[in-house]
Amino acid sequence: MDLKKCSGCKTCQLACKDYKNLPIDRNFRRFVEYSGGTWKKEKAIWKNNVFSYYVSVSCNHCDNPACKEACPVDVIYKDEYGYVLIDEEKCIGCESCASACPYQTPQIDREREKMTRCDGCKDRVIMEGRQPIFVESCPLRALDYGPVEEIRKKYGNIAEVAPFPAYTETKPNMVLKLNKNCQPVNSTKGQIANPLEIRIDWLQK
Ligand code: SF4
Ligand code: SF4
Ligand code: SF4
Numbered sequence: 333m334d335l336k337k338c339s340g341c342k343t344c345q346l347a348c349k350d351y352k353n354l355p356i357d358r359n360f361r362r363f364v365e366y367s368g369g370t371w372k373k374e375k376a377i378w379k380n381n382v383f384s385y386y387v388s389v390s391c392n393h394c395d396n397p398a399c400k401e402a403c404p405v406d407v408i409y410k411d412e413y414g415y416v417l418i419d420e421e422k423c424i425g426c427e428s429c430a431s432a433c434p435y436q437t438p439q440i441d442r443e444r445e446k447m448t449r450c451d452g453c454k455d456r457v458i459m460e461g462r463q464p465i466f467v468e469s470c471p472l473r474a475l476d477y478g479p480v481e482e483i484r485k486k487y488g489n490i491a492e493v494a495p496f497p498a499y500t501e502t503k504p505n506m507v508l509k510l511n512k513n514c515q516p517v518n519s520t521k522g523q524i525a526n527p528l529e530i531r532i533d534w535l536q537k
Contacts, residue, residue, distance in 0.1 A: 368522030
Protein backbone atom coordinates (compact mmCIF):
# COMPACT_ATOMS: atom_id res chain seq x y z
CA MET A 333 0.00 0.00 0.00
CA ASP A 334 1.27 3.44 -0.94
CA LEU A 335 0.27 5.78 1.88
CA LYS A 336 1.36 8.77 -0.17
CA LYS A 337 -1.40 8.05 -2.68
CA CYS A 338 -4.30 6.94 -0.47
CA SER A 339 -7.01 9.59 -0.07
CA GLY A 340 -9.02 7.64 2.48
CA CYS A 341 -11.98 7.05 0.19
CA LYS A 342 -12.64 3.48 1.48
CA THR A 343 -13.52 2.14 -1.95
CA CYS A 344 -11.25 -0.85 -1.27
CA GLN A 345 -13.16 -1.71 1.91
CA LEU A 346 -16.54 -1.48 0.22
CA ALA A 347 -15.43 -3.33 -2.92
CA CYS A 348 -14.26 -6.21 -0.72
CA LYS A 349 -17.50 -6.16 1.29
CA ASP A 350 -19.54 -6.22 -1.89
CA TYR A 351 -17.47 -8.94 -3.59
CA LYS A 352 -17.63 -11.18 -0.51
CA ASN A 353 -21.30 -10.30 0.11
CA LEU A 354 -20.65 -9.48 3.75
CA PRO A 355 -23.29 -8.23 6.20
CA ILE A 356 -23.11 -4.93 8.07
CA ASP A 357 -21.09 -6.29 10.99
CA ARG A 358 -18.25 -7.83 8.96
CA ASN A 359 -15.52 -6.22 6.86
CA PHE A 360 -12.56 -8.32 5.76
CA ARG A 361 -10.73 -5.16 4.68
CA ARG A 362 -10.78 -2.31 7.10
CA PHE A 363 -9.57 1.13 6.95
CA VAL A 364 -7.76 2.76 9.87
CA GLU A 365 -7.27 6.50 10.19
CA TYR A 366 -4.47 7.53 12.55
CA SER A 367 -4.22 11.18 13.49
CA GLY A 368 -2.84 13.54 16.11
CA GLY A 369 -1.31 16.93 16.77
CA THR A 370 -2.67 20.16 18.11
CA TRP A 371 -2.96 23.92 17.64
CA LYS A 372 -1.15 26.57 19.64
CA LYS A 373 -0.97 30.32 19.53
CA GLU A 374 2.41 31.96 19.04
CA LYS A 375 2.04 35.71 19.46
CA ALA A 376 -0.88 36.55 17.19
CA ILE A 377 -0.60 33.47 15.01
CA TRP A 378 -2.21 30.06 15.47
CA LYS A 379 0.16 27.28 14.43
CA ASN A 380 -0.59 23.58 14.19
CA ASN A 381 1.20 20.29 13.87
CA VAL A 382 -1.85 18.17 13.12
CA PHE A 383 -1.40 15.07 10.99
CA SER A 384 -3.47 12.21 9.68
CA TYR A 385 -2.97 9.17 7.48
CA TYR A 386 -4.86 6.11 6.36
CA VAL A 387 -3.99 2.42 6.34
CA SER A 388 -6.06 -0.13 4.45
CA VAL A 389 -5.54 -3.54 6.03
CA SER A 390 -6.88 -7.08 5.86
CA CYS A 391 -5.22 -10.45 6.48
CA ASN A 392 -1.48 -10.25 5.81
CA HIS A 393 -1.16 -14.03 5.46
CA CYS A 394 1.71 -13.77 7.90
CA ASP A 395 4.79 -16.00 7.94
CA ASN A 396 4.30 -16.37 11.69
CA PRO A 397 0.49 -16.34 11.96
CA ALA A 398 -0.59 -15.72 15.56
CA CYS A 399 -4.12 -16.79 14.60
CA LYS A 400 -2.92 -20.28 13.67
CA GLU A 401 -0.98 -20.66 16.93
CA ALA A 402 -4.06 -19.66 18.94
CA CYS A 403 -6.57 -22.07 17.41
CA PRO A 404 -7.37 -24.81 19.98
CA VAL A 405 -8.69 -27.24 17.37
CA ASP A 406 -5.97 -26.62 14.77
CA VAL A 407 -8.25 -25.74 11.85
CA ILE A 408 -6.17 -22.80 10.56
CA TYR A 409 -3.56 -23.71 7.98
CA LYS A 410 -1.18 -22.13 5.49
CA ASP A 411 -1.75 -23.50 2.00
CA GLU A 412 0.77 -24.18 -0.76
CA TYR A 413 0.49 -20.60 -2.07
CA GLY A 414 1.03 -19.00 1.36
CA TYR A 415 -2.58 -18.09 2.11
CA VAL A 416 -3.58 -18.52 5.77
CA LEU A 417 -7.05 -20.09 5.68
CA ILE A 418 -9.66 -21.69 7.97
CA ASP A 419 -11.47 -24.98 7.60
CA GLU A 420 -14.75 -23.30 8.53
CA GLU A 421 -16.77 -26.49 8.94
CA LYS A 422 -14.48 -27.65 11.76
CA CYS A 423 -14.30 -24.22 13.45
CA ILE A 424 -15.95 -24.12 16.91
CA GLY A 425 -16.36 -20.33 16.88
CA CYS A 426 -14.27 -19.66 19.99
CA GLU A 427 -12.76 -16.44 18.53
CA SER A 428 -9.28 -17.18 19.92
CA CYS A 429 -7.78 -16.47 16.49
CA ALA A 430 -9.42 -13.04 16.32
CA SER A 431 -8.09 -12.15 19.76
CA ALA A 432 -4.60 -13.32 18.87
CA CYS A 433 -4.32 -11.51 15.55
CA PRO A 434 -2.73 -8.10 16.13
CA TYR A 435 -4.57 -6.81 13.04
CA GLN A 436 -7.94 -8.20 14.28
CA THR A 437 -8.48 -9.71 10.85
CA PRO A 438 -10.68 -12.80 11.50
CA GLN A 439 -14.38 -11.86 11.63
CA ILE A 440 -16.97 -14.04 13.37
CA ASP A 441 -20.15 -14.95 11.53
CA ARG A 442 -22.66 -14.69 14.40
CA GLU A 443 -25.40 -16.54 12.53
CA ARG A 444 -23.31 -19.63 11.88
CA GLU A 445 -20.94 -19.20 14.87
CA LYS A 446 -18.04 -19.79 12.47
CA MET A 447 -14.97 -17.66 11.98
CA THR A 448 -14.52 -16.10 8.55
CA ARG A 449 -11.64 -14.11 7.08
CA CYS A 450 -9.90 -12.59 4.10
CA ASP A 451 -8.68 -15.27 1.70
CA GLY A 452 -6.63 -12.85 -0.39
CA CYS A 453 -9.17 -13.24 -3.23
CA LYS A 454 -7.55 -16.58 -3.93
CA ASP A 455 -10.22 -17.49 -6.49
CA ARG A 456 -9.50 -14.40 -8.59
CA VAL A 457 -5.72 -14.58 -8.19
CA ILE A 458 -5.06 -18.31 -8.64
CA MET A 459 -8.00 -19.43 -10.80
CA GLU A 460 -8.47 -16.33 -12.95
CA GLY A 461 -4.99 -14.75 -12.92
CA ARG A 462 -6.47 -11.42 -11.84
CA GLN A 463 -5.66 -8.97 -9.06
CA PRO A 464 -7.68 -9.03 -5.80
CA ILE A 465 -10.79 -6.87 -5.84
CA PHE A 466 -9.36 -4.27 -3.43
CA VAL A 467 -6.42 -3.61 -5.80
CA GLU A 468 -8.59 -3.23 -8.90
CA SER A 469 -11.10 -1.01 -7.10
CA CYS A 470 -8.65 1.62 -5.81
CA PRO A 471 -9.21 4.80 -7.86
CA LEU A 472 -5.83 6.21 -6.87
CA ARG A 473 -3.84 3.05 -7.63
CA ALA A 474 -2.49 3.06 -4.09
CA LEU A 475 -2.59 -0.74 -3.84
CA ASP A 476 -0.65 -3.53 -5.50
CA TYR A 477 -0.42 -7.26 -5.00
CA GLY A 478 1.80 -10.16 -6.03
CA PRO A 479 4.48 -12.58 -4.84
CA VAL A 480 5.96 -10.79 -1.83
CA GLU A 481 9.55 -11.00 -3.15
CA GLU A 482 8.50 -9.08 -6.28
CA ILE A 483 6.53 -6.53 -4.29
CA ARG A 484 9.53 -5.95 -1.99
CA LYS A 485 11.79 -5.45 -5.02
CA LYS A 486 9.39 -2.84 -6.39
CA TYR A 487 8.53 -0.96 -3.21
CA GLY A 488 11.03 -1.81 -0.44
CA ASN A 489 10.44 -3.78 2.72
CA ILE A 490 8.74 -1.54 5.27
CA ALA A 491 5.98 -3.57 6.93
CA GLU A 492 5.07 -1.61 10.05
CA VAL A 493 3.53 1.73 11.00
CA ALA A 494 1.51 3.03 13.94
CA PRO A 495 -1.03 1.98 15.18
CA PHE A 496 -0.05 -1.52 14.05
CA PRO A 497 2.54 -3.73 15.73
CA ALA A 498 6.18 -4.33 14.81
CA TYR A 499 6.90 -6.57 11.81
CA THR A 500 8.59 -9.14 14.05
CA GLU A 501 5.35 -9.95 15.89
CA THR A 502 3.74 -12.02 13.08
CA LYS A 503 5.96 -11.29 10.02
CA PRO A 504 3.09 -9.97 7.87
CA ASN A 505 3.36 -10.21 4.08
CA MET A 506 2.64 -6.55 3.56
CA VAL A 507 4.73 -3.71 2.15
CA LEU A 508 4.08 -0.06 2.91
CA LYS A 509 5.26 3.12 1.22
CA LEU A 510 5.07 5.67 4.01
CA ASN A 511 4.17 9.35 3.78
CA LYS A 512 5.58 12.24 5.80
CA ASN A 513 2.86 11.97 8.46
CA CYS A 514 3.49 8.32 9.27
CA GLN A 515 4.44 7.53 12.85
CA PRO A 516 6.57 4.67 14.15
CA VAL A 517 5.22 1.59 15.90
CA ASN A 518 4.29 2.36 19.55
CA SER A 519 3.91 6.05 18.77
CA THR A 520 1.92 7.96 21.36
CA LYS A 521 1.57 11.05 19.18
CA GLY A 522 -1.74 10.05 17.64
CA GLN A 523 -4.83 7.95 18.02
CA ILE A 524 -7.26 6.00 15.86
CA ALA A 525 -9.71 8.57 14.55
CA ASN A 526 -12.42 6.14 13.42
CA PRO A 527 -12.78 3.67 16.35
CA LEU A 528 -16.48 3.10 15.76
CA GLU A 529 -15.79 1.76 12.28
CA ILE A 530 -13.33 -0.87 13.42
CA ARG A 531 -12.75 -3.13 16.37
CA ILE A 532 -9.80 -1.81 18.33
CA ASP A 533 -9.52 -4.47 21.02
CA TRP A 534 -5.94 -5.15 19.96
CA LEU A 535 -4.92 -1.60 20.86
CA GLN A 536 -6.18 -2.08 24.37
CA LYS A 537 -4.20 -5.27 25.08
S1 SF4 B 1 -2.97 -10.93 9.74
FE1 SF4 B 1 -3.81 -11.93 11.57
S2 SF4 B 1 -5.30 -13.42 10.76
FE2 SF4 B 1 -3.93 -12.86 9.05
S3 SF4 B 1 -2.29 -14.45 9.12
FE3 SF4 B 1 -1.58 -12.65 10.29
S4 SF4 B 1 -2.10 -13.16 12.42
FE4 SF4 B 1 -3.35 -14.51 11.10
S1 SF4 C 1 -12.78 -19.33 16.03
FE1 SF4 C 1 -12.48 -21.21 14.83
S2 SF4 C 1 -10.61 -20.88 13.62
FE2 SF4 C 1 -10.65 -19.31 15.28
S3 SF4 C 1 -9.45 -20.18 16.97
FE3 SF4 C 1 -11.61 -20.75 17.35
S4 SF4 C 1 -11.87 -22.74 16.34
FE4 SF4 C 1 -9.96 -21.88 15.54
S1 SF4 D 1 -9.45 2.60 -2.42
FE1 SF4 D 1 -7.31 3.34 -2.52
S2 SF4 D 1 -7.44 5.54 -2.08
FE2 SF4 D 1 -9.39 4.61 -1.43
S3 SF4 D 1 -9.07 4.09 0.77
FE3 SF4 D 1 -8.52 2.25 -0.39
S4 SF4 D 1 -6.31 2.45 -0.68
FE4 SF4 D 1 -7.03 4.49 -0.13
